[in-house]
Amino acid sequence: MEAAFASRTYRVLSYTFSLLVLLINPLGVSAGTEKPVHQISSEVCQNCHKEIYKQWKGSMHAQSTALKDPIHGTFYKKVVGSPIEEGVKHKASGKYPICLQCHAPNAAVDKTTKLDAKPAYSEGVNCVACHTLSKFKGTSGKNGKLLLGLKAYERKNELQGPQGFNQGLAKLVAADDMFGGAGSDDSKPNPHTQGEVELDGKKIPALPMAGNPGLMKTNAACMGCHDKRNNPHGVPLCQTGNEYAGSNVNCQSCHMPIAGGMADHGMGGGHNHAMLKRSVVFTLDAVKEGDNLNATVKLKNMQPHSLPTGAPFRNIYLKLSAYDAQGNVVWQNAEGHPAKDDSKAYFAYLLANDKGDPAMPPTATQLGADTRLKPYEERILSYNIPAKGTVLVRGELFYNLLWPVLVNKFKHLPEDLVAPESIAVAEVNL
Numbered sequence: 001m002e003a004a005f006a007s008r009t010y011r012v013l014s015y016t017f018s019l020l021v022l023l024i025n026p027l028g029v030s031a032g033t034e035k036p037v038h039q040i041s042s043e044v045c046q047n048c049h050k051e052i053y054k055q056w057k058g059s060m061h062a063q064s065t066a067l068k069d070p071i072h073g074t075f076y077k078k079v080v081g082s083p084i085e086e087g088v089k090h091k092a093s094g095k096y097p098i099c100l101q102c103h104a105p106n107a108a109v110d111k112t113t114k115l116d117a118k119p120a121y122s123e124g125v126n127c128v129a130c131h132t133l134s135k136f137k138g139t140s141g142k143n144g145k146l147l148l149g150l151k152a153y154e155r156k157n158e159l160q161g162p163q164g165f166n167q168g169l170a171k172l173v174a175a176d177d178m179f180g181g182a183g184s185d186d187s188k189p190n191p192h193t194q195g196e197v198e199l200d201g202k203k204i205p206a207l208p209m210a211g212n213p214g215l216m217k218t219n220a221a222c223m224g225c226h227d228k229r230n231n232p233h234g235v236p237l238c239q240t241g242n243e244y245a246g247s248n249v250n251c252q253s254c255h256m257p258i259a260g261g262m263a264d265h266g267m268g269g270g271h272n273h274a275m276l277k278r279s280v281v282f283t284l285d286a287v288k289e290g291d292n293l294n295a296t297v298k299l300k301n302m303q304p305h306s307l308p309t310g311a312p313f314r315n316i317y318l319k320l321s322a323y324d325a326q327g328n329v330v331w332q333n334a335e336g337h338p339a340k341d342d343s344k345a346y347f348a349y350l351l352a353n354d355k356g357d358p359a360m361p362p363t364a365t366q367l368g369a370d371t372r373l374k375p376y377e378e379r380i381l382s383y384n385i386p387a388k389g390t391v392l393v394r395g396e397l398f399y400n401l402l403w404p405v406l407v408n409k410f411k412h413l414p415e416d417l418v419a420p421e422s423i424a425v426a427e428v429n430l
């Protein structure tokens with residue numbers, strides 16, 4: 001009893017002490033061994049949140065730095081430089097690389113560019129990067145400047161959860177327990193309520209947690225990084241947020257569905273086949289009229305954001321083919337990529353230079369054509385196909401992470417990042 005009392009007293013004291021440290025020093029750079037929360041690796045959380053850790057680890061959030069994402073890395077090295085050197089500047093602005101405010105947020109808190117210096121930096125958008133965001137300020141700053149990534153948020157040195165641990169009432173009614181019954185459920189060590197805990201002989205630091213449903217359960221949890229960002233010429237690049245059609249469904253309902261009783265942290269997008277497959281309703285109809293087949297292709301975007309959304313070089317194209325009884329192609333909407341021969345079958349967000357010619361994200365000075373499907377848009381495409389000899393019409397949609405010009409340029413990228421990915425097929429037998 002006494003030992004338990006002593007250890008509780010110690011816990012309460014050490015908790016109070018860490019709170020004091022936080023109050024005196026909001027960045028939480030403590031003199032002792034305790035780490036500020038933004039430097040805590042996801043490996044610490046993994047000790048208890050095994051399933052969520054696994055989902056996160058497979059997501060692009062865990063690969064968001066130039067050390068791990070080959071596509072981001074290619075651009076980062078071009079417009080900034082080495083991700084493992086200190087003091088590197090964004091070339092166009094001569095300032096601290098803005099990229100890190102979203103792609104390596106914990107490094108941005110410490111204003112470092114040496115991303116391999118700590119696991120919490122190289123882990124990119126890790127557990128604490130999201131779970132320390134406390135308030136979304138919006139992305140419009142003073143003088144029309146955008147607040148990007150962390151700059152759009154207030155942060156706390158205390159974890160933020162969708163619910164938190166509301167133990168006030170338990171404390172009130174547990175009047176004869178001077179510790180208010182807090183942490184009485186020792187069957188599950190909980191560093192969010194009990195202070196430092198031990199698990200399988202490992203010491204887990206105190207990880208105090210506040211409930212913050214207003215942020216964690218709304219788009220505010222995502223918008224700081226996903227709203228939009230501009231290149232140095234003011235041209236909007238990745239801009240999921242400002243495409244968003246005044247919708248009542250939040251990002252979490254699709255990107256964090258409940259699976260196994262918990263909010264899934266896989267957060268699939270353009271790199272996730274299952275997510276891509278469910279993004280579109282794709283149907284095909286073909287009716288014979290004399291010598292012709294009138295084919296109608298319908299594409300319906302099921303999202304409150306564009307399809308495809310995100311990085312400007314994401315694109316989708318349609319291949320429509322007619323086959324004879326031997327399986328030979330007798331007609332197709334385009335040979336190879338349809339961008340030239342059948343531009344209506346190419347759904348993309350293009351960028352342009354002053355002359356209106358296609359341009360790369362860092363150098364574009366204006367928007368080009370935006371032929372993506374708008375939120376919830378249904379698009380109908382009609383084709384005339386020669387009926388003679390045709391026994392089958394087949395339509396197939398392909399998703400691409402990169403524009404064809406970038407696929408040709410970036411020969412160093414692994415095959416799975418450059419190969420067109422089939423996301424929907426429809427056939428009509430005649």
Ligand code: HEC
Pocket residue numbers: 042045046049052053054056057061125126127128129130131162216217221252256261262263265
């Ligand atoms: C990209 C931001 C983001 C990252 C990264 C992230 N989380 Fe979350 N997490 C959220 C949001 C948002 C919610 C709330 C979901 C809801 O309730 O709608 C949440 C919910 C949770 C919950 C409560 C789940 C439930 O359904 O009860 C736990 C536990 C959790 N996160 C742990 C973690 C851990 C551990 C990691 C790292 C391995 C992590 N999170 C990484 C944003 C994030």
Ligand code: HEC
Pocket residue numbers: 040041042044045046047048049127128131159160161162163164165188189190191192197199204207209211
């Ligand atoms: C020693 C075990 C342990 C460790 C380590 C741990 N947690 Fe938890 N966590 C718990 C327990 C227990 C709960 C409450 C019950 C549950 O959700 O399983 C919880 C709940 C949560 C919740 C949900 C709170 C809510 O509002 O519903 C979040 C978010 C969370 N933890 C984040 C983290 C993050 C981020 C880390 C790493 C920095 C972490 N946890 C490390 C044990 C742990």
Ligand code: HEC
Pocket residue numbers: 060061063064065069072101102103105125129130149150221222223224225226251252255256267268269270271272310
């Ligand atoms: C701190 C910034 C930050 C926050 C907050 C954040 N994200 Fe992200 N997210 C990123 C970055 C950076 C990437 C890109 C990683 C890459 O491809 O290099 C990303 C990638 C993604 C992708 C995958 C894109 C792909 O290429 O497959 C999805 C989906 C996504 N985020 C959804 C969300 C949702 C939903 C939320 C809110 C619950 C959220 N994110 C919160 C920064 C953030």
Ligand code: HEC
Pocket residue numbers: 219222223226240241244249250251252253254255268269270271275276278279302303304305306307308309310311314
């Ligand atoms: C109705 C479900 C749904 C909702 C709601 C939704 N998304 Fe998506 N999201 C998808 C699907 C499906 C995809 C894959 C197809 C695509 O890229 O459009 C996707 C793709 C993405 C991507 C991947 C982009 C890339 O470059 O790979 C990001 C980022 C993203 N969504 C962010 C968000 C954010 C932020 C919100 C909230 C503002 C949100 N989504 C709301 C279903 C949804």
Ligand code: HEC
Pocket residue numbers: 069071072073075076079097098099100101102103148149224225226228229238239240309310311312401
């Ligand atoms: C406001 C936050 C933000 C800033 C600032 C930012 N990015 Fe991103 N970036 C994202 C998000 C979110 C994604 C992934 C989802 C998407 O495609 O929209 C992304 C995706 C990318 C991708 C595609 C990655 C892939 O896997 O295909 C590249 C390349 C990229 N960013 C480069 C950069 C560079 C270089 C900088 C700095 C000059 C930068 N970004 C600054 C948020 C940001």
